[in-house]
Amino acid sequence: MLGTVYGYIRLDADDQAEEDHLHDQLSDYAAAEGLALADVFVDRHTPPARIVRPGLAELLARLRRTEGCGVLVASLDHLSPSLPVRQAILVEISNVGGQVLEVATRPATSLR
Structure with a gap:
């Protein structure tokens, strides 16, 4: 069971309101769980195909x-909307012992 998570946000633009919302x-989500x-x-102005x-x-x-931590994302698209790039990032996270949690998979009625 995870106790500590780190959030990750990838933004195409420099949108402070969107960053604050995410x-x-x-x-x-973290508080509810x-x-x-x-x-x-946060990575800003990052093309979805860029892994580095x-x-x-x-x-x-x-x-x-940090042992036994997770990575919390609003959706897997924040890793990358490109499936091959997303898979590569998921492998990297797994290789360092992390687990990805996606807010989008949680029913909307249970979010504040």
């Missing part, structure tokens, strides 16, 4: 140093 979604949201990593990203690299480094 951060709130991640925080609400009894998880500690330790930090949220500063925020993602920092997240992976943190996962390497």
Whole structure:
């Protein structure tokens, strides 16, 4: 069972309102599930096909140093809408011991 999670957000543009909204979604989900949201990593202006990203690299480094943590995303599209790229990122997260949790899979009625 996970106790600590790190959030991850990938944005195509520099939209502070969208970033704040997604951060709130991640925080609400973590609180409802009894998880500690330790930090949220954000990559802005990142093409979906790019695997090497500063925020993602920092997240992976943190996962390497912290055992038994998860990665919380609003949807898997925040990893990448491109299935091959998304799969590569999921493998990287798994290889460092992380588990991905997706807010979008939770029924909307149970979110605040």
